[in-house]
Amino acid sequence: MTKEQIRETVFRVLGQIAPEANLNHLKPDRSIRDQMDLDSMDLLNFVVGLHKELQVEIPESDYPKLSTLNGCFDYLASRKNAA
Amino acid sequence: MAEFLMPQLGADMSVGKLLGWRKKVGDRVQRGDIIADVETDKADIEVEVFATGTIEKILVQPGEKVPVGTALAIISEEGPSPGAGPVPPSPSPEHAAPTIPSPAPLIPTAPAPPAGGPRVHISPVARKLAADLGINPARLSGTGPGGRITLEDVQHAAQARTAEAAPEEKIDRAARMRQAIATAMARSKREIPHYYLSTEIDMSRSLDWLTGENLKRSVEDRLVYGVLLLKAVALALRKVPELNALWIEGKATPRPDVHLGVAISLRDGGLVAPALHHADRRSLDELMRDFRDVVQRARAGSLRSSELSDPTITVTSLGEQGVETVFGVIYPPQVALVGFGKIAERPWSSEGQIVSRPVITATLSADHRVSDGHRGGLFLVAVNQLLQKPEEL
CATH class of the missing domain: 4.10.320.10 (E3-binding domain)
Structure with missing residues (x-):
C-alpha cells in the first residue's frame, strides 16, 4: 500500500468524524486532536474507522502514535506493509 | 382518539417548526414509530409517536412553526382489527404523554x-x-x-x-x-437553589481493569472510561433515588427509570444532552454502543424526540478540555447534575504511603428543594465505591 493511499484513507476517516472541518489546514506534525477539537469518542471512532478501512489491529497502547498526521502515516505504513 | 403534539424537547424549547411528515392521513402508526421531523433551535429531531392507531387528520403543515403542546395531528386509537396480531403493550405512564409538563412557559408567548x-x-x-x-x-x-x-x-x-x-x-x-x-x-x-458537593476518586482500579479488558477486545468493542462513570452514576442513583426526579408543578416527581442525559458539545457551538435510556439496566457493552451511537447522531443532527425529552438527570464530563472540576448548572426540570473533570496523576495517600494515582473529581449539583447535602454526599460516596469495583459495573 502506498503512502498516498494511506494518506487518503486517514483523511477520509477524519472527514467522516468531523465533516465540517477543513482538513487541508491541518499541520502534519501537530496534535490532530487539538487542531480538530476531537474528544475521546471521536478518537475511538477514528481508530475504528482506520481499522475497518485498512484491516490493521491497533492496540490501545499504540494510540499515542496516532496523535499527529505524520505519526499516523508512519505507523499505518509500517503496520500495513509489515503484515 | 389521541392528539399528536409538538413535543417539548428539553426545557429550553418553546416552539418547533414542523419540517415534514413521514406518514399521511390513513396510515397506521405504532407507538415508537418516527412519524415527523421537527426543527428546534438546537437540532433537527425525529419525532416518535406515543399512540398506536391510524392518522385521522393532519393539523399542521410542513414549514409551520408552532408552540410546544400544539396538536400536530389526530390519531384514532381504535384497537387493532381482529386477527391483526397481538395487542401492542400499553404505554408506560412515563411515556403516556409526549411532553414533560413544564411548570411555566419558558419564553413567554x-x-x-x-x-x-x-x-x-x-x-x-x-x-x-x-x-x-x-x-x-x-x-x-x-x-x-x-x-x-x-x-x-x-x-x-x-x-x-x-x-x-x-x-x-x-x-x-x-x-x-x-x-x-x-x-x-x-x-x-x-x-433552583443549587448546592454543590465534590469528591476525589482514585481511578486506578477502574483504569487498570479497563486496560486489561480492552486488550482482549477488538477495536470496535473497546470501552472508554466515560462509560464506567455513566454506569456508576446510574447505579448510585438506586441508593439515592430522589436525585433521579423531575420538578413539576411545585414538587419533585421521582422517576422510576434512570435515563441519563449526557452532555455532548457540538463542534460548531452549543451542546445537547440526549438520554441514554435505562442506563442502570444496560451492560457496559450496551451502554457503550448507546453512547457512541448518540454522540454520532447528536453531531450529525439526527436525535430522536424521546432522547431529548426523557432525561431524568444529566452527566457532564469536561475532563476532555483539561479542567479538573465542574460546577454544573442543573437542567430544569431535572433536580441534579453530575460533573466529572479530567483524570490527573496526583499524590494520594494509601496505607500510610504517598503514592501517585490517577484521580478524577466528581461533583454533584443538586436542587436543595428536593435533597439535602447529606443525601447528596451519600450519592457521591456510592459513585466512588462502584468505581472501585469496575468488574461489577
Whole structure:
C-alpha cells in the first residue's frame, strides 16, 4: 500500500468524524486532536474507522502514535506493509 | 382518539417548526414509530409517536412553526382489527404523554388579555383576532376614537410581527442555540437553589481493569472510561433515588427509570444532552454502543424526540478540555447534575504511603428543594465505591 493511499484513507476517516472541518489546514506534525477539537469518542471512532478501512489491529497502547498526521502515516505504513 | 403534539424537547424549547411528515392521513402508526421531523433551535429531531392507531387528520403543515403542546395531528386509537396480531403493550405512564409538563412557559408567548387590570379599549372583533394571533392588545396603541384599538391596528401588529420574525429565520442555528441555552440556564439559576458537593476518586482500579479488558477486545468493542462513570452514576442513583426526579408543578416527581442525559458539545457551538435510556439496566457493552451511537447522531443532527425529552438527570464530563472540576448548572426540570473533570496523576495517600494515582473529581449539583447535602454526599460516596469495583459495573 502506498503512502498516498494511506494518506487518503486517514483523511477520509477524519472527514467522516468531523465533516465540517477543513482538513487541508491541518499541520502534519501537530496534535490532530487539538487542531480538530476531537474528544475521546471521536478518537475511538477514528481508530475504528482506520481499522475497518485498512484491516490493521491497533492496540490501545499504540494510540499515542496516532496523535499527529505524520505519526499516523508512519505507523499505518509500517503496520500495513509489515503484515 | 389521541392528539399528536409538538413535543417539548428539553426545557429550553418553546416552539418547533414542523419540517415534514413521514406518514399521511390513513396510515397506521405504532407507538415508537418516527412519524415527523421537527426543527428546534438546537437540532433537527425525529419525532416518535406515543399512540398506536391510524392518522385521522393532519393539523399542521410542513414549514409551520408552532408552540410546544400544539396538536400536530389526530390519531384514532381504535384497537387493532381482529386477527391483526397481538395487542401492542400499553404505554408506560412515563411515556403516556409526549411532553414533560413544564411548570411555566419558558419564553413567554404573547399573553392572553389580562382578566383584571386596566381595561383595554378594543373592538370585540379586534379582540378576537388578537387572541387568535396571540397578540397582547395591551401593548398596542389604538388609532380608533378615544384610543380604541381597531381591527386594523391588530392586523398591522400582526404584519409587523411577521416582518420582525422573517430576519430571525436567517440567524444561524448557533445563535438560536445560544438563546435556547440562555433561557434554560437563566431559569435554572432563577428557580433552583443549587448546592454543590465534590469528591476525589482514585481511578486506578477502574483504569487498570479497563486496560486489561480492552486488550482482549477488538477495536470496535473497546470501552472508554466515560462509560464506567455513566454506569456508576446510574447505579448510585438506586441508593439515592430522589436525585433521579423531575420538578413539576411545585414538587419533585421521582422517576422510576434512570435515563441519563449526557452532555455532548457540538463542534460548531452549543451542546445537547440526549438520554441514554435505562442506563442502570444496560451492560457496559450496551451502554457503550448507546453512547457512541448518540454522540454520532447528536453531531450529525439526527436525535430522536424521546432522547431529548426523557432525561431524568444529566452527566457532564469536561475532563476532555483539561479542567479538573465542574460546577454544573442543573437542567430544569431535572433536580441534579453530575460533573466529572479530567483524570490527573496526583499524590494520594494509601496505607500510610504517598503514592501517585490517577484521580478524577466528581461533583454533584443538586436542587436543595428536593435533597439535602447529606443525601447528596451519600450519592457521591456510592459513585466512588462502584468505581472501585469496575468488574461489577
